[in-house]
Amino acid sequence: MAxxxxxxxxxxxxxxxxxRAQALGCGLSPAQIASLVRSRRWRRLRPGVYLARGDPAPSLAARVVAVQLAYGPRSVAVGPTAARLWRIQGLLPGPGYDHLHLxxxxxxxxRGGDGLRLHGWTVxxxxxxMRGGIRLTTPARTLRDTVLCTDRHSAVSAIDSALYQGLVAPADLPALAEANAGRPGAPRSRPWWALADPRxxxxxxxxxxxxxxDAGIAPETLQYxxxxxxxxxxxxxxxxxxGRGVAAEADGTGPHTLPDALFGDRRRQNGIAVAPERLVLLRFAWRDLGRPAEIAAMIRAALRQGAAPAPRTAP
Known part of the structure; x- marks a missing residue:
């Protein structure tokens, strides 16, 4: 059927x-639309808005498009939702993670009972x-909004991610913090911008x-x-x-658990162990983040006990 x-x-x-208006514009009748929904070939996402496939879990992009079709061209994805659409990392799954912020x-x-958060922000x-056919805030505005509605660790991680991907530049951050002045949540989040690091x-x-x-032992450098x-x-x-002969590795649960990655990590660790600098190498897993005092204590102990590093060999 054409x-x-x-x-x-x-x-x-x-x-x-x-x-529904678009489907009717394509020539489908109300009865045909109803039949497609009854047969589960189409799925109703919002009143008058359909997912034209039988997927049990629509993608984030599909859910956002559904809301924008329902609310019209004045709707724009903002905050955490825009951050996820930009593939900015840092926001962890948990309560509220799948809420749509527009x-x-x-x-x-x-706040809708269907997981929709409408903000009265002027954008x-x-x-x-536009990104992938979706109206959303620019990366800079996305960060400004996101830091206002999340916690410190998530906010700094998101800013780090945007910097690392080149979505914003370090020189942009002071102006972004200043632009948030006067908004709810701005005073508590203002110091967070200075903690970001593009490395x-x-x-x-x-x-x-x-x-x-937070433990007073900030690393001297990253990606050393x-x-x-x-x-x-x-x-x-x-x-x-x-300067104190200590290094730390963050071993994630994804690529680091694959056989090739494990082999590569082992070779690299062995190479670091016998390098002239004689670094004490600490390795932490994601679950260790739930015990920050233990992490700090272990690093402090290494800093106290680490041997004085040997002079670096010029490359």
Whole structure:
């Protein structure tokens, strides 16, 4: 049926979502739409908005498109939702993680029982862009909004991630913090901007670094290059106190658990162990983050006991 084919083609261009008005515009009748829903070939996501496939769990993009079709062109994805659409890391799954954060011009803030958070923020046109057919805030505005509605560790991790990906630059951060002045949550979040570091390569690294900062043992540097006796690079360590002969690695639960990665990590660790600097290498797993005092105590002990590093060999 040509009408259904047209409707599905349109839905495919919109993350497999389309509105009732769009379906009717493609030539489908109300009875045909009802039949598609009854047969579960289409799924109702919002009143008058459908997922044109039988997926049990629509993607984040599909859910956002559904809300934007329901609320019209004045709706824009903001805050944590925009951050996830930009693939900014740092926001951990948990209560509220899947809530959709949108701002709709002319509407106040509200919380829907369906996981929809509408914010009454004013978002000027210059801070709105398109990505994958979705209206969302620019990376800079996304960070400004996100830090206001999340915790310190998540906020700093998100800023780190945006910096590492080049979505914003370090020089932009003071102005972003200043632009938030006067907004609810701005006073508590203002110091967080200065804690960000573009060298952090993962949320784990960011959170581990903050534990060290809070314990008064901030790392001297990140992504520190370790070299062998010839000056050839052995590898990089995530956090380092090279002046005191100590380094720390954040071993995530993803790539680091794969066989090839485990083999590579072992070779790198062995190379670091015999390098001229004689670094004491500590390795932490994600579950260790739940025991920040133990992490701090272990690093402090290493800093006290670490041997004085040997002079570096010039590369």
């Amino acid at each position: 009408e259904l084919s047209n409707a599905n083609s349109l839905a495919a261009s919109q993350h497999w979502v389309l509105s 701002s709709v011009a002319g509407r106040g803030s509200s 000027p046109p210059g801070e709105i862009t 952090a390569q993962s949320t784990f690294e960011s959170r581990l670094r903050l534990i060290c900062v 290059p370790v070299r062998d006796s010839t000056g050839a690079p052995v590898g990089y360590v995530d956090l380092a106190w090279p």
